[in-house]
Amino acid sequence: MDLKELYNEYKELSIKGRYLTLDELTPLLNTLSAVSDLFIIGKSVLGEPIYKIQIGTGQTKIFLWSQMHGNESTTTKGLFDFFNLLKSGSSFAKKLLDTFTFCALPMLNPDGARLYTRENANKIDLNRDSQDLTQPESQLLRKTFELFQPDYCFNLHDQRTIFGVDMTGEPATMSFLAPSYNEEREINASRLKAIELIAGINATLQQFIPGKVGRFDDSFNINCIGDTFQYLGVPTILFEAGHYPGDYEREVTREFVFYALVTSFKLLSENDVVLNGIEDYLNIPQNKQSFYDFKYKNIKINYDGIEKITNFAAQYKEEIIDGKIVFNAYIIEIGDLENRFGHLEYDAQGASYRDEEGGIPQLNKKANFCLENNIEFVNGLIKK
Incomplete structure (x- = not known):
């Protein structure tokens, strides 16, 4: 499979840059409604609609959400590039749609997106609200999770340019984490599935961005949504889209988000994950402020x-x-x-x-x- 060829074919040209609001996504969502189930599941603090897309009929259920932090738009761009692949009618798309049912909240925090801030309109970090659930956006995410009952969760984020791959002098263009489910950071069957999948993603990305993939800190915080879902027994993968040299608009990095998504579902659909991949995962250098x-x-x-x-x-x-x-x-x-x-x-x-x-x-x-x-x-x- 030629990932670059796929990306060039399915890249969504109507969205680019760092400032991505619901205004740019609405036409794309309306187009997707022709090939998927599109719902407004609720509203943000300031009354913006929060959309859910559901596509596919497969047995394995995949839950994805992006722009939980409003100023983190790179994974949203990569997600819509991936949606274009899914609606393409290609044999690969049909295989994915027969294997998986995808449920996505492509912009969880539309108020933060418009204000270009990490927090929502009430100045709450939604990724620290997974237990108290004080915010409407947090409540909608949790309700969707409980109704959908996913087999895998994909928690899609950006990170700042300050992060590098350990002290190698390479930027952390992409970083990943299989969140901990307890304070001891033990590995159970659920977390192992996330670890093995990340090991496979990393093996692919090293062909394109060697040395530029990091492993995010796995300290346990039950207030973080990824840790909560891992604690609840669902394998969860954190994406952190970071800096590529000269790419402050994150248009290069979005390509590697697409590669990582496609690789994830190719590996899962072919049952080709890295078995006992703990060592491969731990060998990914730490993501550090460098x-x-x-x-x-x-x-x-x-x-x-x-x-x-x-x-x-x-x-x-x-x-x-x-x-x-x-x-x-x-x-x-x-x-x-x-x-x-x-x-x-x-x-x-x-x-x-x-x-x-x-x-x-x-x-x-x-x-x-x-x-x-x-x-x-x-x-x-x-x-x-």
Whole structure:
């Protein structure tokens, strides 16, 4: 199976970038209604509809949800690319639809999506509300889970650019987790199924993004939805779509989300999961905070008349301006910056720093500055 060929054929061209709201999804949902069951199962805090898609007639039931955190849209894009495959009428699509029944909530948090925030409109993190169920979105997710009674759950998320694959210097473009079901992080039959499936996904992704797949932390938190569903005995797989070099719009990463979804269901449909894959799973390096967006090294600064060489880092903030996401770089740390890499690194080789306010970088200021060799940086990047 040529995954890249499949992706190029079924990529949904009408959605792209990081800012994805229900406005962009509604036409796609209406199109899907011709080949699937489409329901409005309830409303968000601000009254936006929350949709459920159900497609397929197979015995194995797959439950997927995306944009539980409103500003995490990459897996939503990958999910709609996968829906295009399912409705294609191809022999592979027919096999999947005969094997599985898919139930998906493609945008669980439409208010957070519109506001471009992790939380819902009540400023609650839905992924910490799986026990108290204080929010309508959390209640709808849990009710759908109980009615559908899935055999597998797919918890689809994004993660920030700060995460890398252990301390290898590679970004964590995709990370996965088979959540724990207890404090001891033991492996029972249910969790083992998730582990074995992730081992198979990783084997495939290593062919495309070698060294860029991480394993998310498995500390147990019953308030997290994945841990809750694993605790309830349903194999649950966490997807974390992360950074690929230069891909701040996550249009490259969405391709690997698609690969991971297709691989998951191909392996399950062919009963070709990695048996006893615990070692393969544990050999996936840990997902760690090891990156800045920008790292500037060997900068000469004048601090109260004393010259010294230092380093500093800048990080993008994603800000909505005129309905679009704008990436603005701010200085966030000054010092040795040990054990952190930069997605972009610049060695000033002792050149002196200056900006409009003086001779030293200031925390929380825009990364606009010059070096004495007449190199100007605007919003973190060398001005062209």
